[in-house]
Amino acid sequence: MAMFRFERYYEPKSADECVEILKKYGTDARMVAGGTDLVPKLKNRVLKVKTVIGLQSVPEIKGIKKTTDGIEIGALTTLRVISKSEEVKENWLALAEAAGHVSSMQIRNMATIGGNACNASPSADAVQGLIVSDAIVNIVGENGTRTVPVIDFFTGVGKTVLKEGEFVISFTIPAPKANTGATYQKFAIRGDTDITIVGAGSSITLDADGKVEKAIVSLAAVAPTPIRVEAVEKLITGKFLTEDLIEEAGELAADSCNPITDQRATKEYRVEMVKVWTKNALREALKRAKQA
Ligand SMILES: Cc1cc2nc3c(=O)[nH]c(=O)nc-3n(C[C@H](O)[C@H](O)[C@H](O)COP(=O)(O)OP(=O)(O)OC[C@H]3O[C@@H](n4cnc5c(N)ncnc54)[C@H](O)[C@@H]3O)c2cc1C
The missing domain is CATH 3.30.465.10 (Uridine Diphospho-n-acetylenolpyruvylglucosamine Reductase; domain 3)
Structure with missing residues (x-):
């Protein structure tokens, strides 16, 4: 594999064997699954490791x-x-x-x-x-x-x-609780083939009265890690998810994140998109929860 400049390739047959190899080579080893992130990094020399471990023969890891x-x-x-x-x-x-x-x-x-x-x-x-x-x-x-x-x-x-x-x-x-609806909405300029500018996830569980019993609100591409927006989850729990509350939730989500400017979008644009896509995700999750 001269093109990628790694020296050893292992294909462990068990989880224990995999752990042994990982321990032996430490930071000099990387696993490869589908390779869609790893291989471009190795090819472009963004990542340099001598040991690559294929996971496909480890039982119980697929399906x-x-x-x-x-x-x-x-x-x-x-x-x-x-x-x-x-x-x-x-x-x-x-x-x-x-x-x-x-x-x-x-x-x-x-x-x-x-x-x-x-x-x-x-x-x-x-x-x-x-x-x-x-x-x-x-x-x-x-x-x-x-x-x-x-x-x-x-x-x-x-x-x-x-x-x-x-x-x-x-x-x-x-398993989701009864009366739960969830969605993930991706916003990217060129659709799914493009990297996400803002992604918004939402899961809403309704109680017998139709109020929000449990909420998960998550965002992609607005912080160093994927995040849950606990301020919004707290805001809407125990309440009827009205359009006014959804508007408030969008504003609060925007206040709760701190995105960066990069080649895809400015920080300011991302903040605006957080409002729009958090609201979209909440509306869709609510619709699905009512139909569940
Ligand atoms: C053209 C292109 C477009 C893309 N578009 C998107 C997109 O729209 N959205 C998106 O989310 N991603 C996108 N990606 C990124 C990539 O496809 C995904 O992140 C994909 O899910 C990575 O999975 P993989 O199996 O290929 O990972 P790999 O490349 O095999 O591994 C990725 C990393 O995870 C480690 N790893 C893999 N499996 C394990 C494991 N079981 N335990 C421990 N470590 C492990 C590897 O060592 C490596 O560091 C894109 C990539 C390309 C090339």
Whole structure:
């Protein structure tokens, strides 16, 4: 692999073997799942590692399994499989939407849910589907498995809580409560093939009176990590989600984030788009919750 200048390629057959290799080579090793983030970095020499570990032969890392209370999605499951799964579309529509908003079909055929999370881009789309679905990240390391709520998985741009020798094996996603509606809305100038300028996720659970019992409001591309907008969640919980409250929520979401200016949008434009897309996401989640 002279083009990419790495020296060793491993394909471990078990999680334990994978952990051993990761430990042995430390920061000089990287895993490859779909390769859509990693390979361009290696090719452009943005990242220089000598050891690459392919994950495809680790058992139980691929596919969607039903659990007693929800589903478990293997880290190596492609975004195309997730976006097309009838099971996911039926019960976790926001996750299917978020996975389906990642670029083109060609990318989604290769890109994995584990790669989307572990690449830890603030603009990652599929991650937003995990956040509004209240997913738990299952991490394997030398001391066995540990779990982390997905919102606590990210620590900075390209950074996660993963320690040396650890990798993500799967995501556990609980079944949504009754009367829950959720959505992920991506805003990018050239549609899904473009990187997100602002992404907004929302999950609304209504109580018997039609008031908001539980809310998750999340944003992409407005901070160093994906974020939940707790101020908005608190504002709307226990209340009827009226159009006036949605307007207030949009303003509060804009006050709660601190985006940057980059080649795609200025900070000021992003703040305006946070208002628009938070409101859009809340309206759609509410509509779906009423129909659930
Ligand atoms: C043309 C193009 C367009 C794109 N558009 C979008 C877009 O619109 N939205 C979006 O969100 N992303 C986009 N991306 C980024 C990318 O496709 C996604 O982030 C994708 O989900 C990454 O998954 P992967 O399996 O290809 O990851 P890989 O490239 O294989 O890995 C990414 C990183 O995660 C690590 N990793 C992978 N799996 C694990 C694991 N199980 N445990 C620990 N570490 C792991 C790797 O070591 C690497 O550092 C785009 C990429 C390209 C090339």
